[in-house]
Amino acid sequence: MSLTLALQTALSGIQANQAALQVAANNIANVNTVGFTRKSVEFEARRIDVTGAGVDISDITRAVDEFLLRQVREQEGTVAALTAREKFLSQIQGIFGTPSSNDTIAAGLTTLNNNFESLALSPESEAARFEAVNEARKLAAQLNQLSGAIQDLRADADQGISLAVAEVTGELQLVENLNIKIAQAVALNQPSGGLRDQRDVALSNISKVLDIRTFEASSGKVAIFTGSGSTLVSEGTTFSLTHTSAAQTDASVAYVRPGDANYPGPIDGIFIGTPDLVNGSNDITTEIIDGELKGLIDVRDTLLPNLQKEIDRLSAVLKTQINTFHNQGTAFPPPATLTGSQTVAATDAFSGTGSARIAVLNQTTGAVVEFVDINLAGLGATATVNDVVTAINAGLTGTPASINASGQLVLQAQSAGQGISINENTSAITVVGGETRGLSHYFGLNDFFQANVNGSDYNSFATARQASSTTALGLTGTLTFRFDGTAGAAVNYAVGDSLEAIAASINGTGALSAQNITATVTDDSGGRRLTITDTDRNNFVISDSGALLSTTSATPDETSLSTVVTINSAIAANSDLISRGQLDITAAVGAVGLSVGDGNIANSMAGVFNTDVSFAGSGGISSTTTTLIRYSSQIIDLQASLAGDARSDLAFNETFLETTTFRAQSESGVNIDEELAGLVALENAFAASSRVLTAVAEMLDELINSVR
Numbered sequence: 001m002s003l004t005l006a007l008q009t010a011l012s013g014i015q016a017n018q019a020a021l022q023v024a025a026n027n028i029a030n031v032n033t034v035g036f037t038r039k040s041v042e043f044e045a046r047r048i049d050v051t052g053a054g055v056d057i058s059d060i061t062r063a064v065d066e067f068l069l070r071q072v073r074e075q076e077g078t079v080a081a082l083t084a085r086e087k088f089l090s091q092i093q094g095i096f097g098t099p100s101s102n103d104t105i106a107a108g109l110t111t112l113n114n115n116f117e118s119l120a121l122s123p124e125s126e127a128a129r130f131e132a133v134n135e136a137r138k139l140a141a142q143l144n145q146l147s148g149a150i151q152d153l154r155a156d157a158d159q160g161i162s163l164a165v166a167e168v169t170g171e172l173q174l175v176e177n178l179n180i181k182i183a184q185a186v187a188l189n190q191p192s193g194g195l196r197d198q199r200d201v202a203l204s205n206i207s208k209v210l211d212i213r214t215f216e217a218s219s220g221k222v223a224i225f226t227g228s229g230s231t232l233v234s235e236g237t238t239f240s241l242t243h244t245s246a247a248q249t250d251a252s253v254a255y256v257r258p259g260d261a262n263y264p265g266p267i268d269g270i271f272i273g274t275p276d277l278v279n280g281s282n283d284i285t286t287e288i289i290d291g292e293l294k295g296l297i298d299v300r301d302t303l304l305p306n307l308q309k310e311i312d313r314l315s316a317v318l319k320t321q322i323n324t325f326h327n328q329g330t331a332f333p334p335p336a337t338l339t340g341s342q343t344v345a346a347t348d349a350f351s352g353t354g355s356a357r358i359a360v361l362n363q364t365t366g367a368v369v370e371f372v373d374i375n376l377a378g379l380g381a382t383a384t385v386n387d388v389v390t391a392i393n394a395g396l397t398g399t400p401a402s403i404n405a406s407g408q409l410v411l412q413a414q415s416a417g418q419g420i421s422i423n424e425n426t427s428a429i430t431v432v433g434g435e436t437r438g439l440s441h442y443f444g445l446n447d448f449f450q451a452n453v454n455g456s457d458y459n460s461f462a463t464a465r466q467a468s469s470t471t472a473l474g475l476t477g478t479l480t481f482r483f484d485g486t487a488g489a490a491v492n493y494a495v496g497d498s499l500e501a502i503a504a505s506i507n508g509t510g511a512l513s514a515q516n517i518t519a520t521v522t523d524d525s526g527g528r529r530l531t532i533t534d535t536d537r538n539n540f541v542i543s544d545s546g547a548l549l550s551t552t553s554a555t556p557d558e559t560s561l562s563t564v565v566t567i568n569s570a571i572a573a574n575s576d577l578i579s580r581g582q583l584d585i586t587a588a589v590g591a592v593g594l595s596v597g598d599g600n601i602a603n604s605m606a607g608v609f610n611t612d613v614s615f616a617g618s619g620g621i622s623s624t625t626t627t628l629i630r631y632s633s634q635i636i637d638l639q640a641s642l643a644g645d646a647r648s649d650l651a652f653n654e655t656f657l658e659t660t661t662f663r664a665q666s667e668s669g670v671n672i673d674e675e676l677a678g679l680v681a682l683e684n685a686f687a688a689s690s691r692v693l694t695a696v697a698e699m700l701d702e703l704i705n706s707v708r
Contacts, residue, residue, distance in 0.1 A: 003703070005053060007696045012046060012054030013689030019057055021682050027670045035201035037668040038063040039193050060191045068664040069200065073207035075657040077291040080208040082653055084160070084295025085303070086646040088153055092307065093643040095149045099636050105146070105314070106632040108139040109609055113629070116606035123332075123580035123599035132602075133575040137567045140449065143315050147251070147562040150308050155249045157300040158267065164209045164292050165243040165270060171202045172224065176238040178202065179221040186220035210241075211290035228287035230272055242275060244268040251308045251560040254523065255301050258283050261503075262520055267300075303642070306525045306619035308562070310635045313618040315565045316558035318628055319449040321608045326448040327424060327440035329579030329601030332594055333363035334419030340409040341444030341568070343456040346386035348539045349482035352376035354426030356439035358392060358411065359583055359593055360400075363419045366594040368587050372396050374439065376427055384485045385409070388439075406454060409443040421594060422446065423583040431556065432461045432542050433549025446579060448605075452566040458539040462531040462559070463552035464616030464623065469499040469521045469528035477546015479506075483515050483538065493548060499530045502548070506532060515540070525619050531557060553616035553623070578602075 020041040030036040044058040097104040115132040122128045178199040185192035199222065206212055211227035217235075224233040232239055246253060246267050256265030258280025269275070269283035270293065276282050288294050359371035372395025379387045389409070392401035398414035411420045422445065424438030431437055440446050474495050482488035489511035493502050503519035506512060516535045521528050530552065534540055542549065571577045581598025584591075609628050617623040620638055624631070 003696055003700055005048070005051070007693065007700070009046075009052070009054035010689050010692035010696060012056065014686060014693060016041075016043060016055045016057055017682050017686040017689060021679065021686065023060060024679050024682060028672060028676075031670040031672060035197050035204070036670070037193070037197055037200075038670050060193055062193045062196060063668045064200075065664060065667040068660065068667060071660050072657070072664050073204055074211070074290070075653065075660050076204060076208045077211050077294075079650070079653050079657050080292040081290055081295035081298075082646065082650040084157075084292050085298060086643070086650045088157065088299045089303065089639070089643040089646045091153060092150070092304075093639055095146060096636055096639050098640055099633065104632070104636050105139070105142060105311070106629055106636055108135070108142055109318075109629045109632055111135050112139055113606055113609035116602055116609075119578070119580060120599040120603035120606055123602055124596050126575070129575040129578050129580075133567065133571055133578055136448070137572055140566045143311060143562045143565055146311055147308065147560070150304050150311075151249045151251070151563075154300050154304045155246070157296045157304070158249065159245045160296045161270065161293060161300070162243050162245045164296065165241045168206055168209050169240045169242075171206045172232055172238050172240070174202045175199055175206075175222065175224065175233055179233070182220040192220060207291065209292045210288060211294070226272075226284055226287060227289050228284065230282070230284055230287065232272065239273045241270060241272060243270045251305070251312060251563065254305065255285060255297075257286050257523070260522075262522065301523075302525070307635070307639065308619070309525060310619035310621055310638075311562040312558045312560065313615060314628070314632055314635065315562040316555070317613055317615060317631075319451075319561070319565055321611075321613060321628070322449055322605055323441055323444070323447045324438070325601055325604040325608065326579045327422070327438055327444075327446045328604070329582045330419075330421040330446065330594060331577045331579055332366065332581060332596045332598070333576075334361045334366075334421045334594060335570075335577055336363070336413045336419050338411040338420050338422070338440075338445040339404070339570070341447045341450045342409075342442070342458065343407040343454055343537075344385050344403065344409060344443065344458075344539060345407060346384065346389070346403055347484045348385045348458075349484055349488065349541045350379065350383045350385050350388055350429065351482065351541050351543065352379070352383075352427060352429035352436075352439070352442075354428050356425050356427035357423045357583065357585055358396070359421050359423070359587075360396065360413055361419050361421050361583075361593050363417055366592050366596070368589050368591055368593040369418055370396055370589060371593075373425075374427075376429065376439070382482075382485045382487060409445065411445060421583040423585045425585055430541050430543055431458065432554050433544045435555060447568050448571060448578070449565055450568050451561060452564040455537065456539055457556035458541070459537050460531065460533040460557035461542060461554050462557040463499070463529045463549075463554045465524040465527035465529050465618065466499060466552060467527050469530075472496045472498055473502075473548065473551070475546055475548050475551060477544055477548055479548065480543045480545070481512060481517065481540055482543075483517070483534070483540040488541075493546070499528060499552075503530055527617075530554075533557070553614075555616070579605075 023039050023041050027038055040061050040063060041057055042059045042061060043055050045052060046054040046056045112135045115135045119128040119132045178195055182192045182195045182199065185195060203214060212232065213225045213227060214222050216222045221235065225231055253266045255267040255269065256263045263280055264277050269280060269285045272282045272284055285297060288297060353376055355373050355375050357371055357373050360369040361367065362369060372392060374391050379391065389401045389403065393399045400412050400414055402410050404410050413420050422440040424440055427439040428436035429439060429442040444450065472495065476494055479491045479493065480488055489509055491505050491509055493505065499521050503521050506519035517532065517540060518535060519530060519532045521530055580602045581594055582601050584593045587593040612625050612627055614625050615623065615631055621634055
């Protein structure tokens with residue numbers, strides 16, 4: 001070996017070991033840097049022909065186990081999803097209370113039950129009347145607050161989705177920028193480990209929000225796809241994610257999936273690139289299966305809407321059951337005016353059977369001044385609300401019945417010292433299908449609970465949740481729609497028809513389209529339900545020759561009812577107006593029709609709370625027959641169970657993530673002891689190369705001097 005070659009060989013050793021020392025020093029310096037992976041120098045022998053000529057650095061590699069890294073990312077996404085879920089469920093439990101709390105809706109219902117029992121025992125007690133009304137007011141306010149809290153949390157979740165989407169978009173752009181730099185480094189055979197570390201951090205941040213799959217090309221660039229295969233980053237192209245938060249959220253506002261006839265809905269989807277608002281071809285909302293976005297979507301579209309539906313159902317049954325009995329009774333003294341809570345028009349269709357008595361009573365003695373018995377069936381097959389008004393006025397002195405400017409039926413005693421009382425007797429007015437209400441209840445003339453809006457129960461109807469909207473129901477019959485004094489319109493359904501087919505038949509009926517009566521099928525807690533609505537908010541009646549409406553448990557649409565349920569404002573202002581007794585149907589003119597000590601109706605209202613009632617499946621609770629109090633307890637128990645499960649799942653997956661992360665860090669993290677031991681070896685190698693260099697230099701000096 002020539003001295004020159006020996007000199008070059010020693011110099012290469014110095015340079016190579018110097019570079020390795022720099023890498024080791026960098027490893028030690030970044031021992032606590034997030035995302036940093038240990039770098040290793042790979043040496044290779046330098047040769048000239050077959051002669052060894054020193055050492056070269058072939059590569060500076062990262063200590064990364066790609067399988068473990070992928071596992072960590074997937075587990076981070078799972079933990080992020082569960083964290084979002086647990087956060088909102090814990091807030092809900094804090095608002096609704098635990099099963100053992102004394103301030104839950106179940107406790108409120110129990111207290112109201114006790115107040116009605118006290119009122120039944122002492123109907124003449126002013127204190128008993130006040131306590132019953134006050135507790136009912138508090139219960140209604142609690143339902144309002146709970147519903148408002150649910151929708152506030154839904155809005156928070158939707159805004160959280162927008163923030164998460166913006167975060168992913170920023171990280172995707174960062175990955176693309178790093179892709180370019182890494183590809184340049186690879187092409188120039190330069191180290192790219194640091195850039196890859198930065199890219200891995202960005203990929204980890206994305207995977208916490210959205211489930212992704214990655215593929216690295218030979219150029220060093222990485223392509224990113226969603227878990228379902230949609231492209232986020234490819235060669236030279238990066239797609240942004242977009243989502244616009246809803247301007248407002250309420251129980252009627254929901255995300256509608258692509259392919260649904262109502263797409264797009266009031267809640268925006270999550271789009272890749274420019275939103276396709278017609279077909280939703282790039283809407284990936286339903287494709288997301290993990291990450292923070294999945295947790296937020298579940299909260300916004302499933303968990304909170306389920307809870308909303310449950311308390312809406314509770315509110316609807318409470319309102320209907322209490323009003324059923326309250327309308328059968330009357331206060332003492334009977335009020336001079338009864339004003340309906342339901343909005344009607346004189347031309348609205350009216351379909352009823354049986355009879356009801358409307359009496360004018362002496363407010364002091366309860367004696368009957370006059371009365372009229374209304375034969376509802378006698379009004380005819382094409383009767384309207386105006387026919388009811390006419391029949392009342394025909395049987396009583398003056399014109400006590402009218403429809404006011406707000407569209408409410410009003411009964412007004414015509415003389416001072418007189419009041420109005422109603423005994424619904426056998427009256428049964430069709431609401432939807434086989435559901436009926438008594439005369440006073442139908443118009444809401446003596447409602448205890450009301451909806452704090454100008455509206456009606458009779459302009460929108462909905463089925464309970466069905467497992468599928470495309471499976472044949474196996475039913476036959478005819479739905480007859482009446483919206484005025486005509487015979488109405490008929491829609492036939494056959495054995496092979498599904499909810500979707502029935503909705504299409506309704507929407508394809510010209511007479512209904514002319515009235516702006518439309519049918520839609522929407523998601524409902526993992527199932528589907530049919531809603532039939534007059535978009536002009538005009539009333540209509542649906543009767544059924546078959547069993548469709550009864551099988552699907554069709555009722556007036558109760559969406560958002562818990563938000564607006566309240567106490568009748570007149571009763572809230574004057575607790576003396578609460579019904580306690582009932583008009584004697586046998587009392588003749590001059591006889592006592594109502595007494596101050598009658599507490600039968602108060603007793604009936606108390607019985608509502610512990611009487612089994614049929615609850616159609618709603619939210620996370622399947623159809624059941626139970627009491628109001630037990631149903632409210634089921635809601636609380638279910639939320640407590642969901643919150644507990646979320647905490648348990650989160651704790652388990654956090655532990656699993658810690659284990660997986662530890663394994664990954666064991667592979668890629670910096671071990672100070674190992675690095676220091678390596679430094680000693682590198683120092684020795686550097687020193688040895690330096691000594692060789694020194695020896696060769698001395699030999700060269702001697703050689704040169706000898707020539708002189």
